[in-house]
Amino acid sequence: MNANIGFACIRNGMAIPRRDIPELPFADFRARVVEAVASGGRLACLFGDPASTLSSGADAMSLYAVIADSVRAQIHVGTTRLTSDRFPSLTPDCHPAHLFEREIAEQYGLRPEGHPWLKPVRFHASYRPGHDAWDRPEGTTPIVGVMDYYRVEGEEIHEVAVGPIHAGVIEPGHFRFQCHGEQVFHLEISLGYQHRGAERTLVGGPNKRTLHTIETVAGDTSIGNATAYCLAVEALTGAQVSARAQALCGIALELERLANHTGDLGALANDVAFLPTASFCGRLRGDFLNLSALLCGNRFGRGMIRPGGVGFDLDDARKAQFLDKLAGAYRDVTVAVDLLWDSASVQARFENTGAVSLDDCRAIGMVGPAARACGMECDIRQDFPWGIFRFKQIPISTSESGDVFARAFVRWLEIGRSVDFIRSLLSEFPDGPVRAEVGKLRPNHLAVALVEGWRGELCHVALTDDQGRFARYKMVDSSFHNWNGLMLALRDQQISDFPLCNKSFNLSYCGHDL
């Protein structure tokens, strides 16, 4: 993409005054987003903001777009002021805008005209009373899951509805399959059951609950989201994080990846009834979680990442214990996972199941291991390095086939690279304090933080008001981009392969529902 698209240009983990963000007429704004995405830019975030325009009329609304240029490690931010509750949808010309525009419609009652798939996302009432994208009468509460589902008609077609409650100990969501016998023509996923108002409550912060909300937006990504949040806050305050704290943040993030990737490989083995790896990895996932607990007392890393650094240091004795346990867990996980690649029965089920093409992956804007499994070279740790990743790189792990095998194999490659990374960091572990003072947030600024969580890109955008409080805090979980990938993966598959395909993505429901 072009190095200059007429938006403000910043780097990951940087803040800029809001007045420096060009406010473009809508037609210009739309054209530039469409053009940037068509020429290789990534739509990291597109969101509505009511607060920024309060001075010019209570009901005025702005849209913000954040476009990531991975070639130059640049982030472009632009905005436009809407003059009415309707605007020409970007989606027909820019597919990654699809779910963002549905979210904007639901949150603020703004209707993207010409949107091909305008349905609710989380099933809550509009945040602007009297403005509703679907013209529902004021005071009606949407009922979760009730919407027009895509239907295939025909005598031999049947529909299978699953959820919100599923058979296992997992989060809720609703899945509708259009089937011809065993074959799935189309899967539609309707979420929103987990909606807790997480993003909405961040407005007016930071306060004593903010970081805890962030850590529980998706409990399995506590470290990832806390890292993104702290990166944004550090950008807004100008806090200087020591090298030692940056190293510890990186170690915590990779531990989270190790635990979840190991758990996923075990769960994939379980879904093809290969019990040795399933049972070994169940235990080993716990060993990685226990390493987080060794570091900070909590298996999910709660309390570890703090604005200005980390909550816990790693002294020499603990470091030795940590490395010893890491070596043991890695040795055992190698034995457990190698069985997968050596078992023909496992490979027969993994290969050619739930494939997503590289073209589709690009078109819908997939991220993380699921995108890398399609051959897309994208990884925030490489493309937009922050913190310790500016000094120590992790190679991007990719595969090609885009199927369950590729998604499993990318995870395995990443496990090895995360272990190498942690060991290498600890072999030249910098000295210094682990937490710096954090001052007040700069008023009227915007900060963007991108972090490569274990599921992929996490994008946090913070806008402050003239008091230095959050006027808007936008979070995008990797799952927000990838649920559509799962839908595509199911096309022309057997419905009995759904659990396997689903597990190979292992997306977050609460991270999506916020």
Added chain:
Amino acid sequence: MLQVSLARLKQGHWTSRYPLELPTLPDRFRGLPVVDSTRCPEGCRECAQVCPTDAITTDGGIRIDLGRCLFCTDCMEACPEGAIRYTREYRLSTRTRADLIAQEHKTLKLAEALDEKSRRLFGRSLKLRQVSAAGCNACEADVNVLSTIVFDLGRFGIQFVASPRHADGLVVTGAVSENMRSALLTAYEAIPAPKLVIAVGACAISGGPFVDNPEVHNGCASLLPVDLFIPGCPPHPWTILDGLLRLLGRLDNTPAK
């Protein structure tokens, strides 16, 4: 096949000898908080003020509501005198909401066993249906982990089942979003009576970090009769297992330290 057997040998044996041997938790693990009010400066309310879920009250001595507590470090860090500290005590489950208060000079009243009739029904075979009602997937993960080889829940006759109709009780995680209320109640109704309800984690007990958000119901206690409260954010798997076994009368009722 040979490779699978070799791998099995290399992996070794991991199932814990619990409850014959009690688990050792890491030194930084944050279990039952204890208070030393002799250290509290006159009129100081720092801990209560910083608590993200307002779990701490200071009138007439510090009281910590474990049902709200996230077991975070904020109160400890805020206290200038070190009056609050966490112990490694993981046994925290209670039968009533009121028992979930930690205060000085008072041992936590851990969960008592079910009455004899219920124990005859459930004591040696308990099938549970878990429902995540706006849980963040941390409680879910640490419930799930009980079925792995380390904890091996099955050896206690406890099992998670797919259908509520096959279940003896409901395990609820999450703050109960309005969007999950109806599904949660439907699942509860589908379980044949007599049935148990177990609330796992700060969200299911009180709403946790989402307490008083209009999108949630502050946990399941306002909607369902809860028989066992297992606090934590998330509770450690040992805390959950301890609670389940106490409820079934499978552990002696040693008071918490």
